Amino acid sequence: MKKVLCKAFCDNLQVRDVPAGLAVSTAFFAPTGDRIGFYVRNAEDGHYRIEDDGTTLPMLEASGLDFGSGSRAEAMEALLNEYGVKIDTEAREFYVDQVAEDDLARVAMRFVAFSLRVRDFRLMTEANIVSTFRDDVRNMLGERILSAPPHSSEMVGDGV
Amino acid sequence: MPTAGILAKTKKTVAVAGTWKVETGKAGKMNKSAFPLSKRSSVRLGRGWHWRVDTLTGGGETFRLLTAFQPDKEEYRAILGLVGPGELLTIIGELEYHGTHPGWHCHAVCEDVTSIVPGCVHHEARGCVRLPGGDRHHRDMEFDVTESNALGKAFEFFGVTGTPAGSMI
Numbered sequence: 001m002k003k004v005l006c007k008a009f010c011d012n013l014q015v016r017d018v019p020a021g022l023a024v025s026t027a028f029f030a031p032t033g034d035r036i037g038f039y040v041r042n043a044e045d046g047h048y049r050i051e052d053d054g055t056t057l058p059m060l061e062a063s064g065l066d067f068g069s070g071s072r073a074e075a076m077e078a079l080l081n082e083y084g085v086k087i088d089t090e091a092r093e094f095y096v097d098q099v100a101e102d103d104l105a106r107v108a109m110r111f112v113a114f115s116l117r118v119r120d121f122r123l124m125t126e127a128n129i130v131s132t133f134r135d136d137v138r139n140m141l142g143e144r145i146l147s148a149p150p151h152s153s154e155m156v157g158d159g160v
Numbered sequence: 161m162p163t164a165g166i167l168a169k170t171k172k173t174v175a176v177a178g179t180w181k182v183e184t185g186k187a188g189k190m191n192k193s194a195f196p197l198s199k200r201s202s203v204r205l206g207r208g209w210h211w212r213v214d215t216l217t218g219g220g221e222t223f224r225l226l227t228a229f230q231p232d233k234e235e236y237r238a239i240l241g242l243v244g245p246g247e248l249l250t251i252i253g254e255l256e257y258h259g260t261h262p263g264w265h266c267h268a269v270c271e272d273v274t275s276i277v278p279g280c281v282h283h284e285a286r287g288c289v290r291l292p293g294g295d296r297h298h299r300d301m302e303f304d305v306t307e308s309n310a311l312g313k314a315f316e317f318f319g320v321t322g323t324p325a326g327s328m329i
Contacts, residue, residue: 018259020232025261032267033290037260039233053235053258054206062203062281090183092206125280 026112031122036115038108043097048104050111051088051095056118058092063125072124083114094118163273166242167253168319172218180307182210195226195239197249198279203239208232210307216320224249227314234259234303238314239281242273250278255317257305263298266291266317 012027018039025037041049061067067076080086084107085094094114099107161170181188183206195213196202203226205211211228222243229236236257241249253268269276269288292298305313314320 014261016259016262018232018234020259023233023259025258029294032288033294034256034258035261035294037258039260053233053260054208054230055235055237058204058206059281062197062201064198064201064280066200088206090207092204 024108028112028116030116030119036112038111038115040104040108045098047097048099048101049095049097050099050104050108051091051093052115054091054093056094056115057087060118060121063122065121065125072121075124076118076121079114079117083110083117085111085114161273163252163269163271163276166219166221166273167240167268168317170219170221170319172216172223172318172320174214174320175217175222176215178212178214180210180212183207195224195241196247197241197251197281199246201280203281210310212311214311216318218319223252225314225318225320227311229305229310231305234262234305236303236305236310236313238317240314240318244278248278250276251281252276253318255314257303259303261294262301262303263292264300265298 009027012025012035014025016023020039021042022040023037024040025035028036030036037053039051039053041051043049057067065072067073083096085096087093088095094111096107096111181190183189190204190206190209190211192202192204194202194204194211205228209228209230211226214225214227216223216225224241224243226237226239226241228238234257236255238255240252240254242252244250250273252273253266255264255266257264267288267290271287275287
């Protein structure tokens with residue numbers, strides 16, 4: 001069993017050279033159907049920097065999410081702190097820097113976990129929330145209508 | 161109209177040609193007005209990306225096309241949007257290449273364009289497909305993108321056939 005599990009994780013891990021350093025893809029898929037991946041840059045001081053492709057944050061923002069203030073900003077800050085990830089505001093990418101070679105695999109695994117979780121902010125877009133709110137209201141009204149006695153004027157009385 | 165028809169069958173021509181920009185400090189910075197999706201949202205890429213926005217016309221409609229690539233990471237994105245009332249942009253489809261998992265592919269919604277929520281990127285939404293699938297065979301695996309051919313790849317995919325007289329694109 002252990003062998004099968006290890007094979008499932010490792011066989012889908014691909015590492016290739018690109019001008020930036022190493023491009024790594026994992027066994028995990030984003031909701032888009034693309035594999036979750038990251039890049040490893042060799043910093044000048046002998047440490048490494050792990051970063052995304054620079055489109056995760058721009059595309060979340062393009063979905064209508066504002067991380068400038070409010071509850072979404074707080075949630076993003078909490079997630080960044082949990083995984084030790086930072087935002088490069090110039091490159092508009094997520095990254096972890098000052099990674100020692102011995103620590104690279106562990107930090108990379110955490111970065112992948114972060115990359116999966118940060119995409120869940122998509123569930124907090126205005127369109128999704130409006131849709132969820134509409135479903136909740138519809139369900140609530142449906143339950144009240146079904147549970148109300150025949151010819152009840154309760155709904156009108158509530159001003160709904 | 162189905163998005164598939166708009167993607168390739170509606171022949172488009174360049175109405176306003178953009179120019180290549182790349183962020184180096186303040187120059188070439190992609191600000192909120194570069195590729196707005198609505199009054200509140202836009203696509204803004206950061207340092208290292210080469211990008212341009214072209215305005216297209218075809219089938220009685222106006223489109224905006226963002227073409228961008230990051231040579232260091234071998235990343236490419238071309239995003240086609242249909243301009244609607246109030247300058248709201250409805251994203252029709254995307255052509256992409258990623259350095260982490262090579263292979264040219266697209267994302268598109270297989271529904272009528274009127275069913276797409278405008279003003280946001282939707283390619284993680286229900287009904288949106290990636291072709292070919294992420295674990296399927298990709299025919300073209302080579303990145304090979306420069307400012308000389310990046311726009312041509314987008315034009316070929318999105319059915320842009322004509323350019324204005326005297327244009328340098």
